[in-house]
Amino acid sequence: MEDEILVQQLKKGSREAFDLLYEKYKNLVIRTAYLITGNKPDSEDAAQETFVKVYLHISELKNDAGLKPWMMQILVRTAYRIGKKRSREVPDEEIESLSESQTVLSPLGQMIKQEEAGMIFRAVEALPVKQRTVVVLYYYNELSVGEIARVLGCREGTVKSRLHTARKFLKGELENRMDIRSKTS
Amino acid sequence: MRPLYEDKIRTALEMQCGDISASGTLKQKIDGEIRRRGKVIPMYLPEEQEVSMRKQSEQNRKHFNTKKLVIGVAAACLLISGGVFAGKTTGYISGYDKIYSYEELDSAEERLGFSADVVESFSNGYSFEEMLVGDTRAVDENGDTVYTFPELNVQYIRDGVSDIALCADMRPEKGEQAKAPDLTDQCGDIALRYDVYTYKLVPEGYELTEEDKENLERDDYEISEGSDEIEYAQMTHVLWEKDGVYYDLLGNDTALSGEEMFAMAKELIGAE
Numbered sequence: 001m002e003d004e005i006l007v008q009q010l011k012k013g014s015r016e017a018f019d020l021l022y023e024k025y026k027n028l029v030i031r032t033a034y035l036i037t038g039n040k041p042d043s044e045d046a047a048q049e050t051f052v053k054v055y056l057h058i059s060e061l062k063n064d065a066g067l068k069p070w071m072m073q074i075l076v077r078t079a080y081r082i083g084k085k086r087s088r089e090v091p092d093e094e095i096e097s098l099s100e101s102q103t104v105l106s107p108l109g110q111m112i113k114q115e116e117a118g119m120i121f122r123a124v125e126a127l128p129v130k131q132r133t134v135v136v137l138y139y140y141n142e143l144s145v146g147e148i149a150r151v152l153g154c155r156e157g158t159v160k161s162r163l164h165t166a167r168k169f170l171k172g173e174l175e176n177r178m179d180i181r182s183k184t185s
Numbered sequence: 186m187r188p189l190y191e192d193k194i195r196t197a198l199e200m201q202c203g204d205i206s207a208s209g210t211l212k213q214k215i216d217g218e219i220r221r222r223g224k225v226i227p228m229y230l231p232e233e234q235e236v237s238m239r240k241q242s243e244q245n246r247k248h249f250n251t252k253k254l255v256i257g258v259a260a261a262c263l264l265i266s267g268g269v270f271a272g273k274t275t276g277y278i279s280g281y282d283k284i285y286s287y288e289e290l291d292s293a294e295e296r297l298g299f300s301a302d303v304v305e306s307f308s309n310g311y312s313f314e315e316m317l318v319g320d321t322r323a324v325d326e327n328g329d330t331v332y333t334f335p336e337l338n339v340q341y342i343r344d345g346v347s348d349i350a351l352c353a354d355m356r357p358e359k360g361e362q363a364k365a366p367d368l369t370d371q372c373g374d375i376a377l378r379y380d381v382y383t384y385k386l387v388p389e390g391y392e393l394t395e396e397d398k399e400n401l402e403r404d405d406y407e408i409s410e411g412s413d414e415i416e417y418a419q420m421t422h423v424l425w426e427k428d429g430v431y432y433d434l435l436g437n438d439t440a441l442s443g444e445e446m447f448a449m450a451k452e453l454i455g456a457e
């Protein structure tokens with residue numbers, strides 16, 4: 001169902017519309033939160049609070065078609081706050097699941113791809129949170145610079161600047177790491 | 186055309202979070218939270234109840250819309266019996282994990298780690314309905330746990346109305362009461378105080394009226410978000426301490442007078 005219709009029904013108090021909205025966006029929301037906060041417990045908390053706020057404040061959304069950027073705005077702010085508030089230890093089960101995901105046997109091509117992806121992700125994680133958020137919203141959520149500016153409540157120029165700085169850093173990191181790998185292999 | 190490394194960034198992000206998915210309980214938590222924020226929570230839900238937050242400073246008090254108060258017996262118990270919070274504590278979060286019958290009082294006390302004065306019935310006709318035990322977290326302004334303590338909640342019923350409850354705990358710190366008691370009494374060497382509080386529950390985003398602002402200056406008045414529409418609730422409390430246990434006999438919009446509640450408290454204090 002189109003977001004616009006979902007929003008209209010949700011504004012009339014339809015619980016079914018909310019359930020559909022949840023199903024449609026749950027993984028996008030939790031994955032985006034994970035990319036920003038860097039851990040599962042915080043991303044789950046951020047996702048929970050985001051959906052609660054969407055439900056409670058849907059009447060404040062003026063443009064019915066603008067659900068996704070509005071929801072991302074709530075999510076980013078919530079994730080920032082949760083990330084700032086907690087320096088939580090990683091639960092044992094998460095350590096376990098991470099190690100499991102890293103030891104899954106794959107064909108050689110897949111392994112190389114995974115290794116490279118892991119390397120890039122670690123570089124993304126190393127970015128300051130505001131740059132990391134811009135990278136996540138741009139590359140993962142595929143929002144435009146203008147949409148990101150609205151989500152973050154800043155100017156488009158600021159988004160471009162953060163994106164430029166982040167790209168430069170990531171490109172440099174990638175080249176360095178590739179260089180190191182080729183020398184050691 | 187995008188440079189190759191840009192595609193690699195996108196692929197890396199997708200691969201890293203591709204196996205992250207919402208837990209099976211997430212929707213349940215969201216629905217519960219919506220119910221909790223949207224309406225006055227029913228008494229004694231056997232799940233975590235957030236109790237927030239009597240603000241200590243005038244500045245915070247003015248920013249009433251940051252407060253989330255759940256009006257339930259347990260919430261009001263903690264809020265009032267705790268007094269103005271001491272140290273880092275700014276609120277309490279209760280989680281009740283088990284319901285006990287009166288016959289299971291010994292098991293409940295074992296779980297609590299202390300003995301509490303509980304009666305099966307009062308002379309005015311109120312009788313035991315159910316008893317809950319759980320751990321309560323004292324939290325700071327960031328929501329981080331300062332300490333935890335076990336807590337007991339007993340619900341009493343008369344003529345089908347459950348408007349009286351008893352809360353008991355041995356929290357490690359105790360704040361001072363902000364307001365002067367409305368009534369006082371004595372039971373042997375135990376001092377009793379009776380207090381009446383009014384709560385105005387408002388929807389999120391509610392704008393304070395001038396009258397609200399004046400009322401907020403009072404020590405016995407709270408305005409709290411968490412309701413679809415404006416509602417009022419009156420909570421009455423008899424507070425005392427015995428053998429290191431803090432008691433709060435609480436009336437939720439009850440017709441009982443302060444004297445009648447003192448009489449019930451004295452029956453509890455005299456309980457073997």
